Amino acid sequence: MSNINDWKQATDELDDIVASFDEGEVSVDDLFVKLERATAIIESLEARLDATKAKVEELAPRLAKVVDVE
Amino acid sequence: MESEIEPVIEPVLEVGEFYQLLTARLESAFGRRHPHWVRGEIAKVYEKGHVYIDLVDTGSASTDTKRPVLNTHCWATQWAPIRRNLAEDGVTLKPGLIVSFYGYVDLYAPQGKIGFTITQVDVQSLLGDVARRRLELIARLQGEGLLELNKRVILSPVPLRVGLVASPGTEGYSDFTGQLLNSGYGFDIILQKTAVQGESAPPQIVRAIESLDAHGVDLICLVRGGGSKGDLACFDDERVARAIAHCSTPVFTGIGHTGDESIADLVAHTRAITPTRLGEEIAAIVETWHQRQVKIPAQRILDATQEILDEATEYVAERRRTMIFAVRDRLRAERRHLSSIRTSLITHSRHVITVAEQLLGAKRQLLAAYDPKRRLAQGWSIVTNNRGEVVKTLADVEIGDVVHVSLSDGAFDSSVTEKNGAAS
Numbered sequence: 001m002s003n004i005n006d007w008k009q010a011t012d013e014l015d016d017i018v019a020s021f022d023e024g025e026v027s028v029d030d031l032f033v034k035l036e037r038a039t040a041i042i043e044s045l046e047a048r049l050d051a052t053k054a055k056v057e058e059l060a061p062r063l064a065k066v067v068d069v070e
Numbered sequence: 071m072e073s074e075i076e077p078v079i080e081p082v083l084e085v086g087e088f089y090q091l092l093t094a095r096l097e098s099a100f101g102r103r104h105p106h107w108v109r110g111e112i113a114k115v116y117e118k119g120h121v122y123i124d125l126v127d128t129g130s131a132s133t134d135t136k137r138p139v140l141n142t143h144c145w146a147t148q149w150a151p152i153r154r155n156l157a158e159d160g161v162t163l164k165p166g167l168i169v170s171f172y173g174y175v176d177l178y179a180p181q182g183k184i185g186f187t188i189t190q191v192d193v194q195s196l197l198g199d200v201a202r203r204r205l206e207l208i209a210r211l212q213g214e215g216l217l218e219l220n221k222r223v224i225l226s227p228v229p230l231r232v233g234l235v236a237s238p239g240t241e242g243y244s245d246f247t248g249q250l251l252n253s254g255y256g257f258d259i260i261l262q263k264t265a266v267q268g269e270s271a272p273p274q275i276v277r278a279i280e281s282l283d284a285h286g287v288d289l290i291c292l293v294r295g296g297g298s299k300g301d302l303a304c305f306d307d308e309r310v311a312r313a314i315a316h317c318s319t320p321v322f323t324g325i326g327h328t329g330d331e332s333i334a335d336l337v338a339h340t341r342a343i344t345p346t347r348l349g350e351e352i353a354a355i356v357e358t359w360h361q362r363q364v365k366i367p368a369q370r371i372l373d374a375t376q377e378i379l380d381e382a383t384e385y386v387a388e389r390r391r392t393m394i395f396a397v398r399d400r401l402r403a404e405r406r407h408l409s410s411i412r413t414s415l416i417t418h419s420r421h422v423i424t425v426a427e428q429l430l431g432a433k434r435q436l437l438a439a440y441d442p443k444r445r446l447a448q449g450w451s452i453v454t455n456n457r458g459e460v461v462k463t464l465a466d467v468e469i470g471d472v473v474h475v476s477l478s479d480g481a482f483d484s485s486v487t488e489k490n491g492a493a494s
Contacts, residue, residue, distance in 0.1 A: 007382075014389050021396035028404055031397065038393045045386045049379070056375055066368040 007048065014041045089179040096184070100175035105189065108140060109170045115163055119146040121153075123188075128168055142171055144188040152191050160299030160306070161196050162269065170195050204333065207308050211337060216315035220339045225320045226288040227359045229352060231258045233282030233290040233319065235275055237266045242295030242345040246324055249349020255356045260287055266294040271304035276313040279321065289320045291352070292334060293345045296327040305332035314338055324348025446478035464489045 017038045020026050026034055083091065100106060110125030123142045130137040144152065156163065163169065172190035177183070211217050232250065236243040238261065250257040262278035265271040275292065282290045292314070294305065304310065305325050311333045314321045320339035324347060325332050335341040342348035438444075442452055453461040454474045461467055471486045 011385065011389075018389060018392050018396060021393075021400060024400075024403075026400055028400075031400055035393065035397050038389075042386055042390050042393065045382075045389075049382050049386060052382075053379055056379060060372060060375070063368050063372050067365050067372065 007045070010041050010045055014038060014045075017041075086179070089177060093177045093179075096175050096177055102174045105172055105174045107170055107172050107192070108142075108186065109168070110140060112163060112165050112167045112169060113139065114165060117149075120144065121149045121163075123163065123169075123171075125169070125171070125186075140186050141183060142173065142186040142188050148189060152188075155193060156191065156196070157300035158298045159193055159197055159200075160301075160303040161193065161200055162300070162303065163191075167196070168199050204306055207306070207311070207333060208336060211311055211315065211333070216312065217337055219315045220317055220321050220337060223318060223320045223339055225339065225355075227363075228356055229288035229320075230256060230356065231260065231286075231288045232352065233285065233287035234259050234261045234293060235264055235278040235282065235290060236261065236293040236345075238263055240266065240295055242266070242293050242324070245295065246291065246293045246345035246349045249346055249353055253349075253353035253356070255353065255360070257352075257356075260285060265304075267297065267301040267304055272307035272309045275304065275307075275310050279310075279313045279317055283317045283319045287319060289322055289339070289352070290317065291348060292321060292323045292325065292338070293348065294325045295345055302326050302332055305334040307333075310334055311337045322348055322352065442476075443478065446476065449478075452476040464491065 017034050020034065098104070108125065109128070111128045111130070112123055113126045114122075114124040116122040121144045123144075125140040125142055126137050161167075170192035171186065171188045172192070173186050173188045176185050176187055178185055208217075234243075234246070236246065247259060250259065260282065262282055264274035264278045266275075279290055279292075292305070294302065302325060305323075314323075314334055315337045321337075322340045322342065323332070323335050323338040324342040324345040325335060327344060331341075340351070342351050442450075446452065452475070454476070455461050455467055455471060456473075459466060461473060467473060467486045467489070469486050469489060472483050473486060475482055475484055
């Protein structure tokens with residue numbers, strides 16, 4: 001399983017997996033492999049999103065202070 | 071008879087007697103009790119307690135050595151109130167000014183000089199002259215394009231380095247600096263102290279403007295609180311106006327009260343009606359920049375960040391749901407497919423069984439038709455030899471063999487004693 005470093009790359013791969021489901025291309029043999037991969041991508045994206053949100057939460061008040069300064 | 075006319079003998083006067091006579095004659099026509107108005111152009115002013123002013127004919131050339139000069143003077147006690155009144159109206163007696171003096175002639179015998187003692191100054195005509203000179207100066211500045219020159223200088227979008235021409239400790243200075251210091255922005259005020267009224271003010275202001283211009287500031291502020299016209303007269307000075315016009319830094323003015331408009335205001339880049347208002351306007355310029363360049367972009371970044379995070383969060387959540395449903399749907403479809411196959415198999419199997427059963431029944435019926443028991447019941451019997459083989463022909467037995475005869479209700483053994491062919 002390749003590393004998930006790039007958000008765009010990861011979402012493209014995830015979209016492809018979803019599309020393959022939508023188009024009914026997934027065999028039962030592939031089902032688990034694809035589900036496992038999709039789960040890994042989603043968890044990775046969520047982890048990265050949480051980390052980004054935490055950083056934003058830290059920075060946002062500083063930026064808000066700039067906006068609110070009188 | 072010839073009469074002799076006695077010659078009139080003119081008395082010969084001593085100089086002092088002559089001056090006494092002259093003084094008496096002058097006083098009778100031009101003395102204290104017979105004052106006159108005299109109009110002329112000031113050629114020279116000298117003040118030291120008393121003020122001494124030389125008047126010449128209006129428009130006469132200074133090179134004309136024969137032009138009449140009237141040496142006027144005003145004694146200190148008389149001059150003080152006149153000077154105060156003139157100052158309040160913004161008038162300073164200086165060469166070139168056309169004035170009308172009211173006074174009387176006196177004679178100063180020790181120097182043999184006739185003088186003119188001033189008791190009144192025609193302020194109204196002076197004011198008219200000042201106003202005329204002011205209009206002429208404005209027209210001249212306009213003609214030279216100087217009214218607009220400084221307005222064309224581009225102002226820094228964030229004018230935080232403020233050159234200030236003012237007199238510290240004055241109300242105008244405090245009002246102006248108070249606005250900048252309380253604005254919350256880090257204004258850097260570079261002060262050039264100057265007098266802001268009186269004769270010494272214009273050259274000081276000019277030097278201050280030039281110095282700040284060379285120093286490099288974002289703008290130069292010329293600040294002076296309210297006062298009489300006389301107090302503010304230095305801001306109508308041509309030297310100040312030209313210094314502002316030619317300054318390569320934008321010059322802002324905050325001079326006097328609402329309604330005062332000096333020539334400095336006219337040539338300035340921007341004019342505020344008071345020092346306080348000037349401080350507010352400069353702070354507002356910085357605030358506008360801060361709003362446009364910092365606050366709004368910061369808010370946009372905050373909004374965009376939140377939007378991106380919301381979109382990403384929604385995307386991941388949606389993909390998670392999609393995956394769950396897709397897998398579930400796929401499994402359900404697979405299950406349905408298997409179920410369908412199973413049903414099909416069962417149906418098919420049942421059909422096969424039914425067909426087989428039907429075939430079997432037919433066979434069974436066919437077999438039943440050939441059931442030996444039915445034949446035995448009809449009176450037929452079945453003979454088998456000692457090897458258990460059904461005896462179908464004579465060849466199947468030999469004389470002496472014991473054969474087994476089966477009947478519908480039982481069987482018996484019998485010995486072959488004779489063989490007879492059917493045709494024989």
